[in-house]
Amino acid sequence: MRITRDNLLHAAKSLCIDFASKKNPDALMTHFSTTHQCVAHEHGLPILAPFLGRHFVGRDGVRNYLKTIASTLSFERMEFSEYIVDPEVQKVSVKGRARFTWLSTGQSWDEIFTYALDFDDDCKVTDYQVWADTGAAYLASKGQLGTS
Numbered sequence: 001m002r003i004t005r006d007n008l009l010h011a012a013k014s015l016c017i018d019f020a021s022k023k024n025p026d027a028l029m030t031h032f033s034t035t036h037q038c039v040a041h042e043h044g045l046p047i048l049a050p051f052l053g054r055h056f057v058g059r060d061g062v063r064n065y066l067k068t069i070a071s072t073l074s075f076e077r078m079e080f081s082e083y084i085v086d087p088e089v090q091k092v093s094v095k096g097r098a099r100f101t102w103l104s105t106g107q108s109w110d111e112i113f114t115y116a117l118d119f120d121d122d123c124k125v126t127d128y129q130v131w132a133d134t135g136a137a138y139l140a141s142k143g144q145l146g147t148s
Helices: 004-019 025-031 057-074 134-141
Strands: 039-042 056-059 073-086 091-103 109-117 125-131
Touching: 004 025, 004 073, 004 091, 004 109, 025 057, 039 057, 056 057, 057 073, 091 134, 109 134
Parallel strands: 039 125
Antiparallel strands: 039 056, 073 091, 091 109, 109 125
16 A cells, blocks of 8 residues: 555544543554554653653553553643654654643643654554653652642
8 A cells, every 4th residue: 555645644643633532552552553563662761750761662562651651641631733744754743732640749741742653554653752841750750840
């Protein structure tokens, strides 16, 4: 199948809508490849949070990443915009925003983050990368965030 810009945009938006709708990890996994090895990686130092700076490899690894996020953070008002689609390399970048809460401390912060998503020939995610505010997450995890 020839991957088009519209195919990639639809696949990326579907994942983002399901994430923002708080679908469970198993439902989110339907967006990930079954024919290529998947990787989830949220950039940052591993010492700052259990989901940062690690490569969660394979479908089980990605599922573990999603479960770790769900057990550590909650979020409200998640929305996505500014999709950048490159069909030549089968990649989509997208800007997101939400209000996150670190569950164990109850501390919250507003954040803008970015996803970079690579897709296989079936428009399923193979590489899921996140860049976010690791400092706010760390401070919230320690109960030291200035606002809540």
